[in-house]
Amino acid sequence: MKRHFLGFCLAAVLLIGVFCPLARAETPDFPAQALVLMEASTGQVLYEKSAHVQRPCASITKVMTLLLVFEAIDAGTLHLDDVLTASAHAAGMGGSDIWLKEGEQMTVDDLIKACVVMSANDAAVVLAEAVAGSEDAFVERMNARAAELGMNDTVFKNCNGLDEDGHITSAYDVAVMSRALMQHEKIFDYTLIWIDYVRDGQTQLVNTNKLVRTYDGILGLKTGTTSAAGSCISAAAERNGMRLIAVVLGAENTKDRFSAASSLLDYGFVNWKLTTPELPELPELPVTGGMVSAVSLECEAPSGVLTASGDAEIGIKLILPENVPAPVEPGNVLGTAKVALNGDTVQSLKITAKTEAPAITFSSALQYFLACFFAA
Structure with a gap:
């Protein structure tokens, strides 16, 4: 009798595993220190892990930089065909860059392209100086805009994400500013580029976001890697009229970063949907x-x-x-x-x-x- 009972219990467990797979997916885990999955139109968080833990986010900082740049374009104070000149400060940036020389000129369009596709730190500084006069003044605007968006975990110290004491954010705040940037549809003209060129074809740009080539419905958005931040990404995608933002901070390597982001997006698209109700006919x-x-x-x-x-x-x-x-x-x-x-x-x-x-x-x-x- 005991043997039959144990056999029945084992069969029941197996049946539950076969017919209730979503039960196992209710609390997924992905390889990263902090994670957020957000639906873009509502701002609703669908999944989170250490969402408000303050961390560096490397070049994902440029999401805020780009947001302020596109707001300046919308306001008419900056134009895509404006030609900007690299300062000594901009040309002196380290890390990922496009090797701007002091005095070199480039259009806003090409600088945005370099900032988005190649995550160019020098290009980000040129744009920041054009918008606010100096990087320091621009960083003040970054922090003011973060406060307006309710990014309570964030303090910016620079416009490009290079490691600096006190330069911190959180996975939730990254999702918030990513959502704000996505309201500027023009950004996707840049985030979906795989390979392009600047300097009349002399400098090739290859997108640091490999999901652009591999993930169905991908829209972008921004990667980042430093020794302090680890491997990070804010990945946006759209399927069936629903846009999701997957933020991954502190992955051990780029493979884990992309794997976590794509799996997190998959989880959202499988388990959630966005339905627009139809209005009934209005009477007189x-x-x-x-x-x-x-x-x-x-x-x-x-x-x-x-x-x-x-x-x-x-x-x-x-x-x-x-x-x-x-x-x-x-x-x-x-x-x-x-x-x-x-x-x-x-x-x-x-x-x-x-x-x-x-x-x-x-x-x-x-x-x-x-x-x-x-x-x-």
Whole structure:
């Protein structure tokens, strides 16, 4: 009897392992000191390990540098075809660079390309000096922008990520600034480059992010390696309309870095999905005391709802009054559309007037009566 019971237990364990593989994937582990997986549109963290432990992040620092550069481009204070001149300070950078000489000139476009693809420290400094006047002033802006984004674990000391005492961040903060950079779609023109050239073809650039060639749906984003930081990456990818950011800090080597990032992204795409609910048809809303009897409505577009893969009930409930008094002008908020996930509200959308309904006045009523009289 005891032998039969043990056999039954073993069979049960095997069946659970075969038919419930996701149970084993609920607490995955990947080879790195700190990890974060974030969904880009919502900012929701799907997986984390030592997410707020402060660490150096090497050249992933350049994510913030690039964010400020693209914000300057958007503001019109910097342009892709601007020609910048390398200072002695920029030319003196060590580590990964494109060997800029003092006085050498290069366009903003090529400097961004070198900064992203080759992780060029000298190019990053030239860009920083162009935006803020000096690297020190630029670093002040980096820290101010980090504070605005809620990056409470971060202190920047330079614009390129070279090891320096007190230059620290966290996996979570890296995901936050990566998400902000990804709002500038132009960045993907650079992060998806595999091989390109600057200096009229004399200098070849080869992307340090090998996932650009190997991972389905990859968008970039930035690698980094120093002795203090270890091997790091912020990897972004998109599948089925969902963008994920996988941050890996402190891997032992580049192989572990890329393996952890791709496995983390796989985990996210397998276990999560983004669904955009469809708005129901909006009724006309009756108007009291108006020159028209009803107004047409329009509603803000719902954003994607993040759910674990599997069954999830998403619905939209319209909350509107029975009628609304005149006058009504286009854009007036008249109601709300509540987006619910499994009964819990996750989004509240404004329902506004699309058409107008002027209030009835003596003169408007008289004009209406005369118009009807003469039309007859």
